[in-house]
Amino acid sequence: MGSNGQIIRKKDLNFWDRLYIPEILKGLVLTFRQMFKPEITVQFPEERFTPPAQFRGRPVLVEENGVERCVACGLCSRVCPALAIEVQASETELAKERFPIKFEINMVRCIFCGFCEEVCPEEAIIMSNEYLLVFNNQQEAVFGKDKLLKSAAEMHDRLEFLRQHR
């Protein structure tokens, strides 16, 4: 259709195009071909998709030997363009001297950019493959250490991905 509602006929159609039927058949062949290919649709939420290692899901803190790797340097907090991260450091008797007594990510603010992961000198905050985030209120959206800590074994795939591609 033209801008003023007129029907515009293409002038350069050949004989077979003008016959119309072969073009219909061509389209139907394409459709039928897809029917015999393997399905890629996921029946969410009954079925869940597990993203590959390079997927940037919600950030998590890596736990190793029962303690977080994090030394509470605050770089993630500083680099975060959405100011989602709040860290409060404190002293520990361990060799690393410093640990986050409070580490909170406001998941309403988080934009999943992955800058925190990129800037972290300890590979302590990394992006996970979790994308299912539902909150009923603002307070629930603030994730503390209890929700953020994940063991290094659990995060193996992402850590391996970072090792290879960074």
Add this chain to the structure above:
Amino acid sequence: MAKLTIDERVLDVDPQLTVIQAAAANGIEIPHFCWHPKLSVAGNCRMCLVEVEKMPKLAIACATQVAEGMVVRTKSDRVIKARNAVMEFLLINHPLDCPICDEAGECKLQDYAYKYSIGYSRFDEDKVHKPKRVELGPRVLLDVERCIMCSRCVRFADEVARQPVLTFTQRGTHVVLTTFPETQLDNRYSMNVVEICPVGALTSRDFRFKSRVWEMSSTDTICAGCSRGCNMNMWVRNNEILRLTPRHNEDVNSYWMCDDGRLKTFPWVNSPRRLSGPLVRKDGQLLETGWDEAIAKAATDLRLFRKGEVAAIGSPFATNEDNYAFQKVMRENLGVKFLDFVEHIVDGDEDDLLIRADKTPNARGARAVGVRPASPSEGLPAILKGISGGSIKALYVLEDNIASDPKIREVLTNLDLLIVHAHERNETTEMADVVFSASTYAEKHGTFVNFQGRVQRIRAAIATLEQDRALDGFAMSRWDKFASQNDKWGKGPRRDARPSWRIVTALGAALGAKAKFQTSEDVFREITERVPEFKGLTFMSVGIRGHMLAARQAAAKPVSVT
């Protein structure tokens, strides 16, 4: 005067100066670690190497005296190469623990590594390991691995604090900073070594791991610990004071500040015991109430007494503005004659560097703006005697816990009415009938007068309930700027407090005066009109360096700091 050329710039400088001093005075930066303007020259860091024409080798700018016709280059290829080498040597054994180091963000080594270093290390052997978390003294912690052996702290202890307890032992890469056996760095100025340490080797035990430096806002203000009035920066995060650091002012405190000033003048401002609003006594109990009710109650109660029955005690802890507005309302609206303040002098607790025996920041200012009796028969002794004798029945006390003195406490029991401005519940508020929660020196704008007669500005760094960091021109951290309603970190504890000058102005209005002070600057303007010593001053002219009171200008003596 000698002609000196630095990087093609021709300067006319005092021949007594060294090259680095001449450069600094003219705004040319020569990188340095061990040189400090107030310490002797050590010349051991080699960072300030510069090229001097007709000298065969590079010379250190800190120990090279200026000579007539000298030509210095600070950016030539030879200098840059030497500087890179010095940085590379310093970084060989310096641990890469900036993420856990408190100095990160204000570290000379970190800054110079960006500015003057090649950016990578060729050293792949193991770094030397040395003791960490060494307690040098009650307030200072040492991480020997981070030390770059500049010896600033050693010279500070020797020359300024005059407690020569620090020294280096061992040699080469194994050098260790330590105290002599059975001594510790416990002098009253010990925490200055934390500031002058160019790296994070010496850190404050009080501030340890509390906050990164870039998360705080910094406000130029004045220490309220004694009548010296050291210039300082107040570092605030989430509406809480985290540390105080000295701010350079050659006429008052030079680069230094005492440990008491740093540690004792702020915890009570952050304290959860602070008053959460005005209190009024009902049936023997102090109950929280609104401002209007408290002011109305104070005004009605004060009206019940005759002129001679009311006395007023100002405060050397409050600002000039508070004291001025206070004495004005007391004199003009209540006809008070008995007007004085309580001095807080600890005899003998002073030295020739900074610490003064008078432990209040504003005794001289309080006196100057009129918190003084017209005759000795109306001073503090007369007030106390009058209260004991029953001739004085009501007392109004500004920001001072006078009842902490048991003798005064005893006297105050005879009163019929006691009105108090206070920051937290204390001995005096327990006896009071009306208590106004007053802003502390960290929450208001105003001026103090130090013992030299220097008017100095304090600035609000902590927001009270009625203040807004952005609208009221506070120093703002990134967090302060972007906090929204739902962010916890934007909402530090805020107190329902008001500056004393505002409370007494409101009280004056309730007593029939025309209320006209809107800001502390309005009060200051009236002080400059009424008090000759303040004539011609403005908040602007007092500025960040302070200004001498007019009458005393000639008698001013600069601080004697080596």
